[in-house]
Amino acid sequence: MIYHQLALNVPLYSLLTYAHTTALPAGTRVAVRFRKRLIAAIVWESNVEPEIDISKIRPIESVLSDDWQLPEDWRTLLSFTARYYHYPLGQAVMAALPKGLRQPEVVQLPRPEVIYTLNALGREQPPPPARFHKQNALWQHLQTTSATLQQLKTIHSQAAHYLNQWQLQGWIQATSVPACGSIPESQHQLNQQQLLASTTVQNKFGQFAPFLLYGITGSGKTEVYFDIMAKILQQGKQVLFLLPEINLTPQLLQRVRQRFPHTITALLHSQTAAGQRTTNYLQAALGQAALIIGTRLAVFTPMHNLGLIVVDEEHDYSFKQESELRYQARDLAVWRAQQAGCPIVLGSATPSLESWYKAQQKDYQLLQLSERAHISAQLPQIHLVDIRRLPLDNGLSDIIKQKLQTNFANGGLSMVYLNRRGFAPALFCAACGHTFGCPNCSAKMVLHQHAGQLRCHHCDFHQRIPHCCPECGNQDLTAVGQGTQRIEENLQYLLPKARILRVDRDSTTHRQDWSDIYSKIINRQVDILIGTQMLAKGHDFPQLNLVVVLNADNSLYSADFRAPERLFAELMQVSGRAGRAECSGEVWVQTRQPEHKVYQALAAQNYVTFATAELAERQELGMPPFSYMAAIRADARTMREAQELLRQALQGIGQQQSLPSSVSIFGPVPMLMARLAGYERAQVFLESHNRRELHHSITIWQSWLLHLEKTSPHTRWLIDVDPLEM
Numbered sequence: 001m002i003y004h005q006l007a008l009n010v011p012l013y014s015l016l017t018y019a020h021t022t023a024l025p026a027g028t029r030v031a032v033r034f035r036k037r038l039i040a041a042i043v044w045e046s047n048v049e050p051e052i053d054i055s056k057i058r059p060i061e062s063v064l065s066d067d068w069q070l071p072e073d074w075r076t077l078l079s080f081t082a083r084y085y086h087y088p089l090g091q092a093v094m095a096a097l098p099k100g101l102r103q104p105e106v107v108q109l110p111r112p113e114v115i116y117t118l119n120a121l122g123r124e125q126p127p128p129p130a131r132f133h134k135q136n137a138l139w140q141h142l143q144t145t146s147a148t149l150q151q152l153k154t155i156h157s158q159a160a161h162y163l164n165q166w167q168l169q170g171w172i173q174a175t176s177v178p179a180c181g182s183i184p185e186s187q188h189q190l191n192q193q194q195l196l197a198s199t200t201v202q203n204k205f206g207q208f209a210p211f212l213l214y215g216i217t218g219s220g221k222t223e224v225y226f227d228i229m230a231k232i233l234q235q236g237k238q239v240l241f242l243l244p245e246i247n248l249t250p251q252l253l254q255r256v257r258q259r260f261p262h263t264i265t266a267l268l269h270s271q272t273a274a275g276q277r278t279t280n281y282l283q284a285a286l287g288q289a290a291l292i293i294g295t296r297l298a299v300f301t302p303m304h305n306l307g308l309i310v311v312d313e314e315h316d317y318s319f320k321q322e323s324e325l326r327y328q329a330r331d332l333a334v335w336r337a338q339q340a341g342c343p344i345v346l347g348s349a350t351p352s353l354e355s356w357y358k359a360q361q362k363d364y365q366l367l368q369l370s371e372r373a374h375i376s377a378q379l380p381q382i383h384l385v386d387i388r389r390l391p392l393d394n395g396l397s398d399i400i401k402q403k404l405q406t407n408f409a410n411g412g413l414s415m416v417y418l419n420r421r422g423f424a425p426a427l428f429c430a431a432c433g434h435t436f437g438c439p440n441c442s443a444k445m446v447l448h449q450h451a452g453q454l455r456c457h458h459c460d461f462h463q464r465i466p467h468c469c470p471e472c473g474n475q476d477l478t479a480v481g482q483g484t485q486r487i488e489e490n491l492q493y494l495l496p497k498a499r500i501l502r503v504d505r506d507s508t509t510h511r512q513d514w515s516d517i518y519s520k521i522i523n524r525q526v527d528i529l530i531g532t533q534m535l536a537k538g539h540d541f542p543q544l545n546l547v548v549v550l551n552a553d554n555s556l557y558s559a560d561f562r563a564p565e566r567l568f569a570e571l572m573q574v575s576g577r578a579g580r581a582e583c584s585g586e587v588w589v590q591t592r593q594p595e596h597k598v599y600q601a602l603a604a605q606n607y608v609t610f611a612t613a614e615l616a617e618r619q620e621l622g623m624p625p626f627s628y629m630a631a632i633r634a635d636a637r638t639m640r641e642a643q644e645l646l647r648q649a650l651q652g653i654g655q656q657q658s659l660p661s662s663v664s665i666f667g668p669v670p671m672l673m674a675r676l677a678g679y680e681r682a683q684v685f686l687e688s689h690n691r692r693e694l695h696h697s698i699t700i701w702q703s704w705l706l707h708l709e710k711t712s713p714h715t716r717w718l719i720d721v722d723p724l725e726m
Helices: 072-084 089-095 133-144 149-153 159-168 192-202 221-234 246-259 274-285 296-300 329-340 353-360 398-409 484-494 513-522 552-557 563-575 597-604 607-621 639-656 691-708
Strands: 002-008 016-020 029-034 037-046 114-118 172-176 209-215 238-242 265-268 291-294 306-312 343-348 365-369 381-386 413-417 426-429 446-448 453-455 462-464 477-480 500-503 528-531 544-549 586-591 628-636 664-676 679-688 716-721
Touching: 002 029, 002 089, 016 029, 037 089, 072 089, 072 296, 072 329, 114 133, 114 149, 133 149, 133 159, 149 159, 159 172, 192 209, 192 221, 192 365, 209 221, 209 353, 221 238, 221 246, 221 306, 221 343, 238 296, 238 329, 246 265, 246 291, 265 274, 291 296, 296 329, 306 329, 329 343, 353 607, 381 597, 398 413, 398 484, 398 544, 398 586, 484 500, 484 528, 500 513, 544 563, 552 563, 552 586, 563 586, 563 597, 563 607, 586 597, 597 607, 628 639, 628 664, 628 691, 639 664, 639 679, 639 691, 679 691, 691 716
Parallel strands: 209 343, 209 365, 238 291, 238 306, 265 291, 306 343, 381 586, 413 528, 413 544, 500 528, 544 586
Antiparallel strands: 002 016, 002 037, 029 037, 114 172, 426 477, 446 453, 453 462, 628 679, 628 716, 664 679
């Protein structure tokens, strides 16, 4: 028997040894028994000396991938990821795979895309009888043009059957499609800044070179990406394009199809059907797809010949996974570019302070686009409305109502931005002061008037709207604050003839919703958009000329030191939606703190001023990016139990070994969201100016927590390296 080290989806920090009659290459998918269950595993090392009694070593049940293995560079990436984020290797490996490859089943490898053409013999044949109209339409289509199977399936769902039949009769010729065919010339003429940015990156092809593309909103960053991508694709290499959120995909994909019509593109995001996602993943791994577009998990896609990585909206917090394997896709993308020896372009109008600091330190090369790409487009005018002494009508000041009415009368498109979905943030009893909190989380439940529910946006607990206060019986309950649904209702009353479209997570639950939204906007079927941060990121609405921002001040009261950075990025992004084409744009922001540095920098539309001031403050406080952080967290049914596990680990470390002097420890303390989904949450922060010593300290904590979990079976713990959640 030959012994193998396998990676399994189990919470163990070591690989497991299994036996097979032959040596299996590393990266092979296999099926094994673990605690009587048949599960998938990956061969990590072959032909090893077992360290346990061989009579206890179980056999590999079956080999799932004889003809293909996960490549060595992919395994190296996952090994680094598991080490850096202090996560079990087996679970990290399985988290990086699509669902189809996590099952203990053989998966058929996708065949290369082919084009079907009627040959000379086929053209001499009579078409199928007209009564078989779909079959006849299929034949007629092939009489006029070549087509892929996917294209022909839109004509007849059984196209594959007839193609096979006609091929056997010698009437059809099948030709393999290259992953990247001819790339047409761009319809966009790059300006000088765009051209300089593109050529600078092109000069670094074939070597690791990280770039930060800082371009104001509407400056044409996407066209710069496309120009660089076209050159690398023409060299026969692959491109990985990462986006922060799914809702940016439809508009980008439409532009990709126009710019790269003959390039096979693989989409990888959570709304791709599981089977199709597995197929797309394998197409990328086998080199059958040249362009891979996806959200954060796509950073783990094995690629045949990686030549370029693009991370759009690199500042976005969606690139950080906040459950299970808590990785930062942007940072792993940089590591992967270094591994592959290729350029990486991080693009944003409001770069993360970590990336901006690296550009200032010359770790990244800074590329700047300081003017809008559209020749007649100008930056919007930004106005701050001080509402401290102004009366508000359902959250709207008179000047805002007037602006919306005037813009509607003039045929303009307006956006009302409010990062709070639902009807109202809370339901309140004016008689006794009772508010309706979630029984599972330390958060108020949000009133969803149309659904007749109070709903928690953290754990999704919901209940019917109560008829009276449970404490005093008062039936006159008051909705406090504004949500997108309440603003929608108010604007329908204010502008009864306006076509109003609300865009939030409640209104975009189906896969087709975003395509419908874009279609309505482009076809001028919308007068007013109301939405949350889903509308703020990367969208291009040419007719939009008025943006109104409500209730932005809430973010300034957060204890999170990153709150000002988040708010500034959010407001700059949403402001940038206005005035991107011929029409000039205006942005009106209601605030009770117009003198705050965030609003002053926003009004000046000066990211550099904000970043410089914020970095100076971070440096004075010793906060990231001037230090490195990790959070050790514990969840239990009571806060006492959660904090007790962390205290025991801290005491054990103090008694038996000491942490490096550069590492500071804060806590244990409750998290900002102290209760979530029925669990109380506590944490300890580790902070150091030395990354190596920080990770050494995390390893010590990890060993103690593994030791203590036997005595605290009902308390869960986790490690979050470079945390964003406080």
